[in-house]
Amino acid sequence: MKFTMNNTTNLSFVQTAKQLQRHPFHLVDPSPWPITAAIGAFSCALGGVMYMHAYNNGGYLLLSGFSLLLFTMFSWWRDVTRESTFAGHHTGAVQKGLRYGVILFIISEILFFFAFFWAFFHSSLSPSIDIGSMWPPKGIVVFSPWEIPFLNTIILLLSGCSVTWAHHSIVAGYKKQATLSLGVTIILASIFTGFQGFEYSVANFKLSDGVYGSTFYMATGFHGFHVFIGTIFLAICLIRLLKSHLTQQHHFGFEAAAWYWHFVDVVWLFLFISIYWWGGI
Structure with a gap:
């Protein structure tokens, strides 16, 4: 017999698991920010090299990577603030x-x-x-x-x-x-x-x-x-x-x-x- 679990049951299971946590550390939820930070940093580095060597669109790539990096920093630190202030994970x-x-x-x-x-x-x-x-x-x-x-x-x-x-x-x-x-x-x-x-x-x-x-x-x-x-x-x-x-x-x-x-x-x-x-x- 196949066992299925709806979204409400799944959420309840996750909350119960967190309540039964027996250690004081915070196991963070999955986040997109590490990969976006990596893409932004790589774009900044590559765009900077292209811009300094006068390649076409090097400046645009540098600006795009820097903008993505700023957005990632804001979003990531916003999540950390929420985890510490409202969720009480810190x-x-x-x-x-x-x-x-x-x-x-x-x-x-x-x-x-x-x-x-x-x-x-x-x-x-x-x-x-x-x-x-x-x-x-x-x-x-x-x-x-x-x-x-x-x-x-x-x-x-x-x-x-x-x-x-x-x-x-x-x-x-x-x-x-x-x-x-x-x-x-x-x-x-x-x-x-x-x-x-x-x-x-x-x-x-x-x-x-x-x-x-x-x-x-x-x-x-x-x-x-x-x-x-x-x-x-x-x-x-x-x-x-x-x-x-x-x-x-x-x-x-x-x-x-x-x-x-x-x-x-x-x-x-x-x-x-x-x-x-x-x-x-």
Whole structure:
């Protein structure tokens, strides 16, 4: 005799199985986002190579892949937010795993910037004869570290204080203070990005101007990109805070954003000391 089960019975079976789960981990449901993320990333890489080599439609492929990647990121993180906020799947064990994941991600970012610092010190500590055996190379007019760079340093340090204020306010249950301090952090981050854009606009050297231009723009430019990503991260946390998604006990999304922001602050301190101050002497 064939045994059949309708959709209602199947759904009831799945719910019962989840209720009988004897471990604290979250077994995620099937999702289309890993494959769409892979397609988007591959399209970005292939389109970028085609665009830089002047192939037809390379730019369209790059833009399409990037758009698919953005859509995947939004949808995937939306699902994670629903799982943690409404479904209650983010138990203590799950949050611990997420913390390890964010820590490993930040370590990988540290190694990413380590490569840029290595390139900068490799060229500046022992300048080759090709650049006049001097650092900064002849013809490069460097920025004064005590103007916009120092101002941006103060802005980032203040933003680090305000994001810590927001964290303590969330833990204490002061929603208004958390909203205010998080808003201040986002404003300071936007001001930092504006000043860095102005600095680039008045620079007398470009990315193609030898080793100084390439190391300067790669290091500070990628840091600026991280500031931009961190600003979006904090803005999403502000929206979730206004929607009461973040509670005193469950606010790991904000913790991850705060950790990322402190990492951005520390990297900038190293950039200011090494590239702007020491590298410009």
